[in-house]
Amino acid sequence: MDALTSLGNHNELLTKRDSKRSLWSGVGVAAIGLVTLFVIAIILFLIGTIILRGAPSVNLGFLSQPPLENMTAGGIWPQIRGTLLLIGGTFLIALPIGILGGIFLAEYAGSSRLIGLVRGLITSLAGTPSIIYALFGLAVFVLILKLNISVIAGWLTLATMALPVIVLSTEQALKAVPNSQIEAGYALGMTRWQVMSKVALPQAMPGIITGIILASGRAAGEAPPIIITAGIYFRTEKEMGFLELIRGATESLPLHITEGLR
Amino acid sequence: MNHSQGASINPAVNTTDEVIVSAKGLRVYYGDKEALKGIDFSITKLGVTALIGPSGCGKSTFLRTLNRMNDRIPGFRVTGNLIIEGENPYAKGVDLLELRRKVGMVFQKPNPFPKSIYENIAVGPRAHYGIRGSKLDQVVEEALNAAALWDEVKDDYKRKSGLSLSGGQQQRLCIARMLAVNPDIVLMDEPCSALDPISTGRIEELIVSLSQTKTVVIVTHNLQQAERVSSHTAFFMFGELVEAAPTEELFANPQRDATRDYVSGRFG
Ligand SMILES: Nc1ncnc2c1ncn2[C@@H]1O[C@H](COP(=O)(O)OP(=O)(O)O)[C@@H](O)[C@H]1O
Ligand SMILES: [Mg+2]
Numbered sequence: 001m002d003a004l005t006s007l008g009n010h011n012e013l014l015t016k017r018d019s020k021r022s023l024w025s026g027v028g029v030a031a032i033g034l035v036t037l038f039v040i041a042i043i044l045f046l047i048g049t050i051i052l053r054g055a056p057s058v059n060l061g062f063l064s065q066p067p068l069e070n071m072t073a074g075g076i077w078p079q080i081r082g083t084l085l086l087i088g089g090t091f092l093i094a095l096p097i098g099i100l101g102g103i104f105l106a107e108y109a110g111s112s113r114l115i116g117l118v119r120g121l122i123t124s125l126a127g128t129p130s131i132i133y134a135l136f137g138l139a140v141f142v143l144i145l146k147l148n149i150s151v152i153a154g155w156l157t158l159a160t161m162a163l164p165v166i167v168l169s170t171e172q173a174l175k176a177v178p179n180s181q182i183e184a185g186y187a188l189g190m191t192r193w194q195v196m197s198k199v200a201l202p203q204a205m206p207g208i209i210t211g212i213i214l215a216s217g218r219a220a221g222e223a224p225p226i227i228i229t230a231g232i233y234f235r236t237e238k239e240m241g242f243l244e245l246i247r248g249a250t251e252s253l254p255l256h257i258t259e260g261l262r
Numbered sequence: 263m264n265h266s267q268g269a270s271i272n273p274a275v276n277t278t279d280e281v282i283v284s285a286k287g288l289r290v291y292y293g294d295k296e297a298l299k300g301i302d303f304s305i306t307k308l309g310v311t312a313l314i315g316p317s318g319c320g321k322s323t324f325l326r327t328l329n330r331m332n333d334r335i336p337g338f339r340v341t342g343n344l345i346i347e348g349e350n351p352y353a354k355g356v357d358l359l360e361l362r363r364k365v366g367m368v369f370q371k372p373n374p375f376p377k378s379i380y381e382n383i384a385v386g387p388r389a390h391y392g393i394r395g396s397k398l399d400q401v402v403e404e405a406l407n408a409a410a411l412w413d414e415v416k417d418d419y420k421r422k423s424g425l426s427l428s429g430g431q432q433q434r435l436c437i438a439r440m441l442a443v444n445p446d447i448v449l450m451d452e453p454c455s456a457l458d459p460i461s462t463g464r465i466e467e468l469i470v471s472l473s474q475t476k477t478v479v480i481v482t483h484n485l486q487q488a489e490r491v492s493s494h495t496a497f498f499m500f501g502e503l504v505e506a507a508p509t510e511e512l513f514a515n516p517q518r519d520a521t522r523d524y525v526s527g528r529f530g
Contacts, residue, residue, distance in 0.1 A: 111336075189359040189390060191359060
């Protein structure tokens, strides 16, 4: 009774403390709001500039024709084609290996020290600058394997670069699948592989796709490995067969833009 | 009908004397921790056996040892004797998939797959029996019927996601999914603890009707539930089996002090 009464007497203090709290929380909300506005403004500015200044130049002809007049006019079709060719082949190589690697790490590898070391190495590979991959590709694929500067050498180099990102995101996405789902699969008498492929993988797909998008941004956009292992400013041949196309170097967007800026 | 008020549904209908699960000196370890300290326990075919006891006493461990669900836990070890339907599930060369087909399991929290109701049920029979097409449709429908879910979902079970069902319906879907692989033994680990009283009542009715043709082993925190649905009850404490008896006997006339204290609600 006494205790309750004395609590009641603290009402004034409580009100004071609450008003202080709500002041701080107001400041916090305002700060978050400001930062958010700032970020949105930057994004709008970027998108706005690109659309306003770029839109007049982009039309079907620009996208479907080769450059003309010493690259100062015409279109960028060969560069687009080259970039798509590079990404396509890269993912044909990197996706199956990367996803299987992620499945292995998540479910089969266990937690030995060797695996810990491997996981650490993959993580650091995922953060390794692209110029290192470029030099690696030059040394191994272009020179030692004698693939020359070619689309094939570019595929292998870019696949090497995309692989760690795909492996890690697959592993993490698989590990994030709730244990209750995994147990449901095993309790139904599914094999380990069935649990992986029918239960875990479908649920991990959004996470894996995020990893693939990150990796493809890296593979398509990083200039050094493309320039060093696959790139050419422009090819003179007009018509080529597929084999010829991939044995030789290719035009690509990063190289085109880099050269264009000179 | 409110089953949480303690009305007995229909216990002890259909039990036999034939032993289907037999444990002798069964010990389970998680690393250094001994979770089951030498269990001697037999479960007879058909009917419902309830496992009761305070949290952490090893009820789930015992249940999950039966279908080897603990195998995936690092440090899990089992010693002693265990025979299920005449075979030691931990013997070399045991077909794990066959064991889990014979011994189905329902978990505490309903865990349907994020797929259609149909697909949830179809995965098991497809994997085990390789059936497809209209035969599979038939199996799915039968499983939904057996789990008393058919009438509620028959209009859109091929399209509707299992996750869009209510909690009680999800748990019945999980039961249907398990029934579709046609197990002989059904393990349930507190299957109603996440459900409201009405859904609980439905599941309890289902348990009793399943026990006509299958051996049901259920872990429950709810003593009234054990009284309502089970024919036999086993009381666990600190990793040991304190007492096992026909349910009425165990509740009316417990032989051990610890059992008496627990069933009279003095601890737990
Ligand atoms: N995965 C685990 N790793 C280590 N110890 C565990 C694990 N699961 C359960 N235990 C321990 O084993 C004992 C029995 O647990 P459990 O079988 O879950 O009890 P119950 O289901 O009766 O509440 C507890 O002391 C618990 O801490
Ligand atoms: Mg438990």
